[in-house]
Amino acid sequence: MGDREPQPSGGLTVRVRIRGRDQRPEQQKHWPQEPQEAPEAQAEEVPPVAAEAPTPPAAVPEVSEAPEVSEDPVTVADEMYEDVSTPAVEVPEPSPPPRVHPQRAPVDWSDVPEPDPGADTAYVPRPVPRIMAVANQKGGVGKTTTAVNLGAGLAEIGFRVLVIDLDPQGNATTGLGIDGRSFELSMYDVVMRDAKLEDAIEPTSIKNLFVAPATIDLAGAEIELVPTFSRELKLRRALESVIGDFDYILIDCPPSLGLITVNGLAAADEVLVPIQCEYYALEGLGQLLRNVHLVQANLNEKLEVTTIVLTMYDGRTKLAEQVAEEVRTHFGNKVCRNVIPRTVRISEAPSFGQPITTFDPSSRGAIAYRELAKEVSGGAS
């Protein structure tokens, strides 16, 4: 493995300004499903008069055209980040007025090409080494769970796997049994202090599985990075020296589209998007895809969304089925056939510092992640 060529790097800081950021469409509104399908809490909120006098929804605004690009000397990344001066907390929208007619959660699919109906619908694995950013700006959709457990599944097959924890919450770190006080260097030191990535990598209790840990310090990097040179490419540069040592590098991104996530996307070849099969699951997906396209156009032309993983699938609900169907219609063979079920055991495993594959090896969750690892990798190592 040591003879692999490092990935090419390049001076990719592009100086352009994108106009029209203030003309972004208002966030699209999502209306509840018909009462029997809506989550209980929502159904309870429906006032009794709702069925008699439904209020029509405000028109969903059209998506604005692609932003115009000019030559002003501002890095393009400025346009992709959330305002770092405000905390990246999602302010919940006020509940929309109840509706009588069921309606799917509207999603902006304009960035997603329609799949070719004649094409093979099976997921197409790529050759190793693979660098995959596990990204979705929504929190709690299964990014960390997928990075940890897919990583463990791949390691079980025999691949050498590195999970890079880019989330200041450090859930991938602790979920892989690494105590926050037991290591000297973290991803903060790598990104902000130019520490060598290889010096930050820790072995886990699982053979072939390694983690580059994160601590809460990384939260500061989001702001501290702003004035630094090549701030979008810190991780990419750091990865160059370790790329030959691993078959899979899974980058667990934080739940935002800020500079840390942009570092993750700029360093990866592929984006793996976990999608939670639940209400509002598809909200924000268009924004994520637009950001991926911006990074691709300006920082990392190899970047591509290759892998969609449906997580927390509850086969008893019609909604999960609907979400899965809609995602498959739009993403075709990028969607893995293996879906991850919602199970209590998966959510318990991190508190024991273990992936589900060792915490409860014969559980449904362990089997699902093992099968996913086979599918993503194409089988044998």
Ligand code: ADP
């Ligand atoms: P993210 O990294 O996107 O914020 P996590 O992977 O941390 O999301 O998952 C959010 C929460 O959901 C965690 O408590 C996790 O244990 C739980 N969880 C994730 N996947 C599953 C699953 N398949 N079944 C049950 N709980 C899950």
Ligand code: MG
């Ligand atoms: Mg996470």
